Amino acid sequence: MKDVLVIGAGGVSSVAVHKMAKNPQLFGKITLASRRRFKCDAIAASVKQRFGADIDTAQVDADDVDATVRLIEQVKPALVVNLALPYQDLPIMDACLKAGVHYLDTANYEPRDEAKFEYRWQWEYQERFKEAGLMALLGSGFDPGVTSVFAAYLKKHHLDTIDTLDILDCNGGDHGQHFATNFNPEINIREITAPARHYENGEWIETPALSTRQVYNFEEVGTKNMYLMYHEELESLAKHIPGIKRIRFWMTFGDQYLRYLDVLQNVGMTRIDPVMYNGVEIIPLQFLKAVLPEPSDLGQTTKGKTNIGDIATGTKDGEAKTVRIYNVCDHEAAFEETGNQAVSYTTGVPAMIGAALMLNGTWKGEGVFNMEQLDPDPFMDMLNQHGLPWQVRELAEPLRF
Amino acid sequence: MKDVLVIGAGGVSSVAVHKMAKNPQLFGKITLASRRRFKCDAIAASVKQRFGADIDTAQVDADDVDATVRLIEQVKPALVVNLALPYQDLPIMDACLKAGVHYLDTANYEPRDEAKFEYRWQWEYQERFKEAGLMALLGSGFDPGVTSVFAAYLKKHHLDTIDTLDILDCNGGDHGQHFATNFNPEINIREITAPARHYENGEWIETPALSTRQVYNFEEVGTKNMYLMYHEELESLAKHIPGIKRIRFWMTFGDQYLRYLDVLQNVGMTRIDPVMYNGVEIIPLQFLKAVLPEPSDLGQTTKGKTNIGDIATGTKDGEAKTVRIYNVCDHEAAFEETGNQAVSYTTGVPAMIGAALMLNGTWKGEGVFNMEQLDPDPFMDMLNQHGLPWQVRELAEPLRF
Numbered sequence: 001m002k003d004v005l006v007i008g009a010g011g012v013s014s015v016a017v018h019k020m021a022k023n024p025q026l027f028g029k030i031t032l033a034s035r036r037r038f039k040c041d042a043i044a045a046s047v048k049q050r051f052g053a054d055i056d057t058a059q060v061d062a063d064d065v066d067a068t069v070r071l072i073e074q075v076k077p078a079l080v081v082n083l084a085l086p087y088q089d090l091p092i093m094d095a096c097l098k099a100g101v102h103y104l105d106t107a108n109y110e111p112r113d114e115a116k117f118e119y120r121w122q123w124e125y126q127e128r129f130k131e132a133g134l135m136a137l138l139g140s141g142f143d144p145g146v147t148s149v150f151a152a153y154l155k156k157h158h159l160d161t162i163d164t165l166d167i168l169d170c171n172g173g174d175h176g177q178h179f180a181t182n183f184n185p186e187i188n189i190r191e192i193t194a195p196a197r198h199y200e201n202g203e204w205i206e207t208p209a210l211s212t213r214q215v216y217n218f219e220e221v222g223t224k225n226m227y228l229m230y231h232e233e234l235e236s237l238a239k240h241i242p243g244i245k246r247i248r249f250w251m252t253f254g255d256q257y258l259r260y261l262d263v264l265q266n267v268g269m270t271r272i273d274p275v276m277y278n279g280v281e282i283i284p285l286q287f288l289k290a291v292l293p294e295p296s297d298l299g300q301t302t303k304g305k306t307n308i309g310d311i312a313t314g315t316k317d318g319e320a321k322t323v324r325i326y327n328v329c330d331h332e333a334a335f336e337e338t339g340n341q342a343v344s345y346t347t348g349v350p351a352m353i354g355a356a357l358m359l360n361g362t363w364k365g366e367g368v369f370n371m372e373q374l375d376p377d378p379f380m381d382m383l384n385q386h387g388l389p390w391q392v393r394e395l396a397e398p399l400r401f
Numbered sequence: 402m403k404d405v406l407v408i409g410a411g412g413v414s415s416v417a418v419h420k421m422a423k424n425p426q427l428f429g430k431i432t433l434a435s436r437r438r439f440k441c442d443a444i445a446a447s448v449k450q451r452f453g454a455d456i457d458t459a460q461v462d463a464d465d466v467d468a469t470v471r472l473i474e475q476v477k478p479a480l481v482v483n484l485a486l487p488y489q490d491l492p493i494m495d496a497c498l499k500a501g502v503h504y505l506d507t508a509n510y511e512p513r514d515e516a517k518f519e520y521r522w523q524w525e526y527q528e529r530f531k532e533a534g535l536m537a538l539l540g541s542g543f544d545p546g547v548t549s550v551f552a553a554y555l556k557k558h559h560l561d562t563i564d565t566l567d568i569l570d571c572n573g574g575d576h577g578q579h580f581a582t583n584f585n586p587e588i589n590i591r592e593i594t595a596p597a598r599h600y601e602n603g604e605w606i607e608t609p610a611l612s613t614r615q616v617y618n619f620e621e622v623g624t625k626n627m628y629l630m631y632h633e634e635l636e637s638l639a640k641h642i643p644g645i646k647r648i649r650f651w652m653t654f655g656d657q658y659l660r661y662l663d664v665l666q667n668v669g670m671t672r673i674d675p676v677m678y679n680g681v682e683i684i685p686l687q688f689l690k691a692v693l694p695e696p697s698d699l700g701q702t703t704k705g706k707t708n709i710g711d712i713a714t715g716t717k718d719g720e721a722k723t724v725r726i727y728n729v730c731d732h733e734a735a736f737e738e739t740g741n742q743a744v745s746y747t748t749g750v751p752a753m754i755g756a757a758l759m760l761n762g763t764w765k766g767e768g769v770f771n772m773e774q775l776d777p778d779p780f781m782d783m784l785n786q787h788g789l790p791w792q793v794r795e796l797a798e799p800l801r802f
Contacts, residue, residue: 264668267665287683
C-alpha cells in the first residue's frame, strides 16, 4: 500500500482524508499538511473518532516550493494530493517535479489577481512531467472530475459520437443563512461574477455573467433556475472530445443569493483589485470572505440534496440519442458520514478515488492528464462503492434550449 | 476680527471654511488643520480660486491632545471649530481647555467601538468649561443645530408651550450611484442601523431600526417614505424644552438604499466589532467605507434638494396650534457655490454661523451649551443671509401619526 501526502485542510480535504482513512485497503500512511496545522489536527481528531484511524499532520506553506519539497522528502509519499487553494497549484506541481512524486488536484490554477480559469498554465507542465516519468492528474473533483468521467463513460458505452454536452450543477440545499457560498467564497464569487462562456462550433462565445437563465427539473430536488456559466472543464472537454459541437455549463442559484451578490458586486465588495485601507492593500473579495460564514460551518444546518450531472446528445449506431447521467448527494447524510456537507463531499470523494486509482496503478501515465482522458470504468465503479452512486437513462429528446 | 482654527477637512469643513473666507467681515485669520494636510491644501486652493482669499493650513492628529494644544498655541485662535470625526470630540475639548480657547462642534461624541449617541460624555465637561471661563457650543450643524434653533425660535415667537416636536430630514437628491451615503458612510450607517428611539411622556421608547415608516409630502421635494430614528438632538431638546410630551426624528430613505443596507447588514459588512483578517483586526464598516464612493465625490453628479425642518404642536394664547418650519437646499446650487453638495452645505453653513456669533460675542457663555439654549434670532437672521433661507407657516392640523 502506498503512502499519500494531502495538502490543504478545508472541507474538501476533510472529506478526502476521512474517506482515505475509512479505506485502509486502498491507502498506506496518510499525511495531512497545511499552512495552519491546527486545522489538520482537527481533521485528524475527527478521523480518529469516526474510524479509529491515525493520520499524520504537518505544517507547510504551499506557496514555498522548497518547504514543500522538504516535506515531501521527509514524508516520502507516492502521491501528493493538492486540495489547497487554486493559486497554489503551480508551486505544488513544481515541488512534485523537484521531489519526484505524482500529483493530483481538483481545480485548475488561477492567478490571484485576475479571475482567469484556464488550463494553459498547467498544461505547460506536460513535457516536464513526461520527462520526469511522473503523472499529474488535473481536476479530480466533481465538476471538473466526475462530470468529465461521466462524459467519457457515455462516449464509451452509450454514444458513438457526442455532439453536445451540457453539465448541470444543482445545489438544492438550504443552509438557513442570509447569504453564504457553497465553497470558498472567494473562489466561488470569482467564478460566478466572471462572464459566461460556452463552446459552440469551434468558438468560445462570451455572454455577460448570469444573463442566460433556464429552468430544469432536477431529479430528487425539483425545478430550479440555472444560469449559463464558464467552468474550467469546458476547456479540456472541448479539446478531448473529438468532433463535439457545443459544450455548456449551468449552475443553479436562488433569487436571494443573486440579489445579495448583485448588491455586493455593485458596492465593490467582490473586487479582486486591492483597495487602500489604513495604508494596507486589501482585496475586497478576500475581506468579504472573512465576514461571510465559513462554508465548512454550514454543514450542521444544511438540508437538501445536490444533483450534478451531464446531458449528452449524439448518435448510437446511426440513431440520434440523448442520455442523462447524474449523481444525487444528500447534505445531511454527507455530514453524518464525514462532518462535511454535500458540496465538500462530492468533491472530496472523487479526489480520494482518483488518488486510489493512481496509487494502485489502475490509472497511470507520464505527463499531465485531464480526467476524461483516462478509462472511466474503474472510477465509475468506485463512485458507486464510495458514496456517490450515479444513474444513467435515455431521454426522449434533447434540451429545448 | 478674531481668528479661528478649523480641525477636520471633509465636506462639512470645506463648506464652513469657504463660507468663512467669503465673509471677511466676520472672520480674521482662518487656519485649517487635519491629519492629512493635503486635504486642507486642496480646500485652501478652492477657497483661493473662488473668493481670492488666503487661509493657512496645518497638520494635526486630533486624537493627540498635546499636538492639538501645540497647534492652538502657535495659531492663537479665539475659537476652535471641530469638524473632525465625532470620536475626536473629547480630545479636542481637552485641548481647548488646556490651551484656553472656546470650542464649537457639529456632532456629539461617539465611542469608536459602539454606536452610542449620547451627550453624557460632553455634558460632563460643563464644570471644567465654566471654571475656565470658556464656552463650548455643541451641535452647530443642521440636525442637530438648525433644527434645534428652529424649535427655540418657534417657542419664542409662535408657541407659548411646545407639546410635541417632530424633526423631518429629507434628502431628495439623486447621486446616480448604486449605493452611497449622504455623509461619512461609517457615521451614517452606525446611525441608521441603531435602534430607533423617541421621547414620549418622560420616557425613551425604543423600536427596531427602520421599523416605523410614514409618508410625508416635503415642500419642493415631494412625497417620500420617512423612518423613525434616534438622533442626538432628541436628548438635549427633551432636556431643554420644558414640559414637552413627545419628540421624534424622521429621515427619508429610498427603497434601493434600504435594500442595499439590508444586504450589507445581513452579510456582516456593517459590523463595528473587529474581524481578524490576515492577522490584523479590521472593522467591517470601516472597510466598507473604503470601497463605497466618497460622499464628497458625489457633489458633481447630485441633483435635487434637501428639505429639513420641524413640526411643532402646542398652544398660543390658549389655542392649540401646529407650526411647520423648514429649509430647502438645492444640491446643484450648493455645489456651484462651494464645491460640495447640500448635505455638507446644510451642516457647514450653520457651523460658520455659530462660529461667527461666538467670535463677535453675540452668543456667549461659560460652560457647555446646546443650540436651543441660546437666543435663536441672530442665528435665524444669518441663515437667511448666508444661503439657508427658511419658511414658517401654520398647519391646519397636527401630523396624523
